Structure formats: C-alpha cells, structure tokens
Amino acid sequence: MTSIQLILLGVFGGSMSTTALYLWLQSREDDAISAQILTTQTQTIEQLAQMQIKLDSDKIEIQKSLTNTDLLEIPCSKDWMATNTDLLCREMFCRLQTREGDAASQDECEQISNMANSITMMQQCQKMGIQLDQCTQVVYRRK
Numbered sequence: 001m002t003s004i005q006l007i008l009l010g011v012f013g014g015s016m017s018t019t020a021l022y023l024w025l026q027s028r029e030d031d032a033i034s035a036q037i038l039t040t041q042t043q044t045i046e047q048l049a050q051m052q053i054k055l056d057s058d059k060i061e062i063q064k065s066l067t068n069t070d071l072l073e074i075p076c077s078k079d080w081m082a083t084n085t086d087l088l089c090r091e092m093f094c095r096l097q098t099r100e101g102d103a104a105s106q107d108e109c110e111q112i113s114n115m116a117n118s119i120t121m122m123q124q125c126q127k128m129g130i131q132l133d134q135c136t137q138v139v140y141r142r143k
Contacts, residue, residue, distance in 0.1 A: 069096065087116035 074080055076089035094109040118139050125135030 071096070085116070085119070087112060087119070091116060 072089060072092055075084075075092055076086075081089060091109060091112045094112055098106055098109055121139050122132075122135060125132070125138075
C-alpha cells in the first residue's frame with residue numbers, strides 16, 4: 001500500500017468511527033430526554049386524574065346541596081303560603097326535582113314560573129289602575 005492509500009484509509013476510517021460515535025452518543029441523549037419527557041407526562045396525567053376525581057366528588061356534593069329539601073322550608077311553610085301563594089313552593093320543588101333528573105322537566109318548571117310572573121304582573125296592573133285588557137295584552141306579548 002502506498003502512503004496515499006494509508007492516509008485516505010486513516011481519514012475515512014477516522015471520520016466513519018467519529019460519526020458512528022457521535023450518532024451513538026446522540027441517541028443516548030435522545031433516550032435520556034425521551035425518558036425525562038415520559039416521566040413528566042406521567043406526572044402531569046396523574047395530577048390531572050387527581051383533579052378530575054376531586055371535581056367529580058365536589059360536583060356530587062353540589063348536586064346534593066342543590067337537591068336539599070331544607071331549601072323549601074320557608075317558601076313551603078303555611079305562613080308563607082298564606083300571605084303569598086304556593087307558586088314559589090311549587091316552582092322550587094319542581095326545580096329540585098329537575099336537578100335530581102328523575103321527575104319534572106324544565107318545561108314544567110318554566111310553566112309554573114310563567115304563571116307566577118303573570119299573576120304578579122296582573123296584581124301590579126290592578127295596583128297601578130291599568131285596565132285588565134291592556135294588562136293582559138302586555139302579559140301575552142311578553143311571553
């Protein structure tokens with residue numbers, strides 16, 4: 001072999017081994033970075049799962065408090081219904097049943113609410129001296 005061939009063989013061999021070593025080290029760094037990313041993702045997913053569990057349990061507690069019949073104590077008392085009407089009691093009870101999801105529909109509760117609002121408007125018209133025909137026109141236009 002000539003010296004030129006030996007120099008070329010040394011240059012190519014050295015550059016090939018240097019490139020192979022560089023790629024091998026780079027792949028090890030990529031594996032370390034990938035492992036770190038996976039660890040971080042796992043921790044994030046675990047934290048999100050814990051938050052979701054807490055949200056679900058808090059949601060159940062809120063639904064329990066919204067369907068608590070203690071809220072009906074005042075508007076469904078005899079004194080309240082004697083001075084006012086039973087419409088607020090009916091509407092609140094309807095809304096509580098809607099929250100539980102197994103009884104009244106939202107439309108039924110809206111009908112009770114509309115009835116209560118119409119009665120209140122009619123009473124206000126009488127207090128202000130507005131004729132019943134004009135008042136009913138306003139009430140029906142509102143609906």
